[in-house]
Amino acid sequence: MLKRPVRTAAVASAGVLAVLLLGACESGSSGDEPQARAATGPKVIAPGKPGEAARTMSPEEASRALPDDKPNAADRSYAQMMIVHHRQALTMTALVPQRTGSEQVKKLAARITAAQQPEIAAMEGWLKTNGGPAKQSGHDHGTMPGMATDAQLAQLKAAKGKAFDDLFLKLMITHHDGALTMAAQVLSEGNNVLVEEMANDVIAQQTAEINRMRSM
Numbered sequence: 321m322l323k324r325p326v327r328t329a330a331v332a333s334a335g336v337l338a339v340l341l342l343g344a345c346e347s348g349s350s351g352d353e354p355q356a357r358a359a360t361g362p363k364v365i366a367p368g369k370p371g372e373a374a375r376t377m378s379p380e381e382a383s384r385a386l387p388d389d390k391p392n393a394a395d396r397s398y399a400q401m402m403i404v405h406h407r408q409a410l411t412m413t414a415l416v417p418q419r420t421g422s423e424q425v426k427k428l429a430a431r432i433t434a435a436q437q438p439e440i441a442a443m444e445g446w447l448k449t450n451g452g453p454a455k456q457s458g459h460d461h462g463t464m465p466g467m468a469t470d471a472q473l474a475q476l477k478a479a480k481g482k483a484f485d486d487l488f489l490k491l492m493i494t495h496h497d498g499a500l501t502m503a504a505q506v507l508s509e510g511n512n513v514l515v516e517e518m519a520n521d522v523i524a525q526q527t528a529e530i531n532r533m534r535s536m
Contacts, residue, residue: 394509396452398519399443401464402502406436408467409495412488415477419484424536428529432492435525439518446514466498489533496526496533 363376409432416429447453468476468491476487503519510516 389511389513391450391452391512391515392510394506395512395515396447396450398502398506398510398515399447399452402499402518402522403440403443405464405467405495405499405502406440409436409492410440411473412468412476412492412495415484416488419480420488421481422485422536425485425488428532428536429488432529439522442518446518450512464498465501466495468495489536493530493533496530499526500530 363378365374365376367374413429413433416426420426420429472487472491476484476491479487499522503522506515506519510519
């Protein structure tokens, strides 16, 4: 669902077998074996595409064959915005224990919190490693898909019992839908493999949670 086709080169590189073809390495090999090894050098076997034979390459050739996954503006923007998006979800889940009477809602909120806290840390770490500020300047985060307004958050804080549960589920489903939209966009426009993996994790996790919330 919404997943960008996996890069063929990336799959090949991930499945590369670092098999060192070091010449004749049987116990009965001749005394010329060290020279043979030096002449041939280590080789890497790269599995071919479906229906194609594997290729033998030097380490240098294998390195050049790897896809360029240098982060672009879409990758950085996604990480910056999703941090803010996740933090609002945590603001909402923090209201649950004192306002709900539903064990189902409590468990749901706990799962959301447990999933999104480490995702925030992962995205902050990615931005630090890839030269992007944790915050995106000049962006109105209220325009991000699925974000609850200040008025809606105030209404949620004032509610209790079933009224709280109904509003919480409504706002969180909308919030998750927005995250799916953002993840789909970066899969289309981004370039970095790690961001792609994070976006796919968001899609898988939050699609399951949307289905769970709609059944509650």
